Amino acid sequence: MNNFTLxxxxxxxxxxxxxxxxxxxxxxxxxxxxxxxxxxxVEVSKKFLLTQxxxxxxxxxxxxFELSKQIVLIPILRAGxxxxxxxxxxxxxxxxxxxGLQRNEETLEPIEYYFxxxxxxxxxxxxxxxxxxxxxxxxxxxxNYVKKRGVKNLYFxxxxxxxxxxxxxxxxxxxxxxxxxxxxxxxxxxGYILPGLGDAGDRTFGTL
Ligand code: PRP
Ligand code: URA
Numbered sequence: 001m002n003n004f005t006l007x008x009x010x011x012x013x014x015x016x017x018x019x020x021x022x023x024x025x026x027x028x029x030x031x032x033x034x035x036x037x038x039x040x041x042v043e044v045s046k047k048f049l050l051t052q053x054x055x056x057x058x059x060x061x062x063x064x065f066e067l068s069k070q071i072v073l074i075p076i077l078r079a080g081x082x083x084x085x086x087x088x089x090x091x092x093x094x095x096x097x098x099x100g101l102q103r104n105e106e107t108l109e110p111i112e113y114y115f116x117x118x119x120x121x122x123x124x125x126x127x128x129x130x131x132x133x134x135x136x137x138x139x140x141x142x143x144n145y146v147k148k149r150g151v152k153n154l155y156f157x158x159x160x161x162x163x164x165x166x167x168x169x170x171x172x173x174x175x176x177x178x179x180x181x182x183x184x185x186x187x188x189x190x191g192y193i194l195p196g197l198g199d200a201g202d203r204t205f206g207t208l
Pocket of ligand 1: 076077078079080101102103104108110130131132133134135136137138139165191199200201202
C-alpha cells in the first residue's frame, strides 16, 4: 500500500496487548497510549527535513542540524488527545491545534464541532493524531480541513487502522503518509474495528 507504514516494534506489540485487553484500567490504557505514541513519533520524525547549521563546541567549530520546519500536532478530539504528550516529549516546541469530530453512531459520518489550529500551517510539518482509523470518515474530513489551509507536509498517525479506512484515505488523500501501530482485520456492522480495542475515546477518558 502506497504511503502506509506499519510500525513493527516489540514495545508496540507489548503495549498494544495492554490496549486491546478489555480488563485494562483507564490509567494503564492512557500510559500505554503514551508509550506507543512515543515510538510512533520516532518513526514519523525520520521523515522530517533538517537544515545544517554551524556551531561551536567548547573545542572547535562543527556542523550540527536543526529541524527545517515548524512541527504542528493536531489531535482529533477526543481520543487523539491521548497521543499528544507522547509526541511533545520528543518535540517539545511543537505547536498543537485541535480538530473536534464525533462520529454519528447511526450513519458513521463525522460531525464537526471544533477547529482551532495555528496560523502558519502552510510551511509546517503537520501531524494529525487519532488512535483509530476505522471507516476513514473522520480522517478524511480532518485532512480536508487542514488542506484548505494550504498544508503540504502532512502525516496521519494512528494506533489501529482498518483496511476500509486505509482504502478511503488512499482514494481521497493518496499524498498523505499514514503511520499505524497495527493493521486489523475488518470493521463490524457498527463500524468498530475487529479485533480492535473498543471505543478509544471512552477508554482514554473513562466514559464507558
Ligand atoms: C473515534 C476515533 C476516530 C473515529 C474513527 O472517535 O477516535 O476519530 O472514531 O472512526 P472513523 O474512521 O469511522 O471516522 P469518536 O467519533 O468515537 O469520538 P471520540 O474520540 O470523542 O470518542
Ligand atoms: N472508533 C473507535 O474508537 N473505535 C473503533 O473501533 C472504531 C472507531
